[in-house]
Amino acid sequence: MEKINFLKNLPLFSNLNEKEIKLILDFFNSYEKTFEKNNFIFEIGKPIDKIGIIISGEINIIKEDFWGNRSILNKFKTGEIFGEVFALSKVIPLNISVEASQNTRILFLDFKDFSMENSENPAEIIKFLSNIFKISLRKxxxxxxxxxxxxxxxxxxxxxxxxxxxxxxxxxxSFTIKFDRQELADYLFVERSALSRELGAMKKAGLIDYKKDFFTLIK
Known part of the structure; x- marks a missing residue:
């Protein structure tokens, strides 16, 4: 019941009641798994046939080039989902991986053999898929x-x-950002040293103030 109470407040399960959520979890053979910090959840070149819901923790979506240089495409936190585009499209991500940026617990929904023809409750599945579509548009x-x-x-x-x-x-x-310094450098495609140097120069010039991940913009 605690898990259902958590899930029903997420955009992924909008307009679905507790009974319908349980139906969705059963239909997609849901299961939970814990990943330690820096462990891969999905690896480069391997098919993504599951949608992940972050029960606790954080993940980074990472892109690597031929030489192993990496950049962060996005970071997702508790309550957010990932992998939905690949799971539904059946496209193998050649250079995308997903990594736990801290100890993270994931609820997986298996889309490997998904077909509307297999469902006895198409209305609930359609509402669920509609929520996924809206989330993907926002992303x-x-x-x-x-x-x-x-x-x-x-x-x-x-x-x-x-x-x-x-x-x-x-x-x-004034606001808190979701990246640490290395993650922000990877996200913006810049060297960490160059990022830190420029942040320091902007602070000295009176344009910004910051402490760790909390920033204030100054006019």
Missing amino acids: NILFTEKLEHITKKTVREKIISFLSSEAQKNNSN
């Missing part, structure tokens, strides 16, 4: 924002673009 908007950040020419421009966007989301000039 696509966030990815478009990232493209805006990383296409800026200088490190400072990338930082300003990112921090301005976070201020707008929080409707405040």
Whole structure:
């Protein structure tokens, strides 16, 4: 019951009651698994045929190039989902992996043999899939924002673009970001040393103030 109470408050299960949620969990053969920090949840080149729901902890979606250089495409926290696009499309992600950024517990829904023809409750499944579609659309908007950040020419421009966007989301000039320094550098496609140097210069110039992951933008 505790798990159901947690799930029914998530966007993934919007407009679904407790009975319907249990039906979904049974239909997709749900199970839980715990991953220690830095362990891979999904690995590069392997099929993703499950949707993951983060019960506790955090994960990073990572992209690596031929030489092993990595960048963080996104970070997801408790209550968020991942893997849905690959699980539904059956496309193997050639250079995408998912890693636990802290000790993390995941609830998996298995889509390996999913077919609407196998369901005796299509209305509930359709509502569930509709929720997945809405979540995926929101993620696509966030990815478009990232493209805006990383296409800026200088490190400072990338930082300003990112921090301005976070201020707008929080409707405040003071806010907490979800990345540590290395993760932020990977997310913005910059070297960590260059990021730290530019943040220090911006702080000295009176443009920003920060302590760890808490930032204040100064006019």
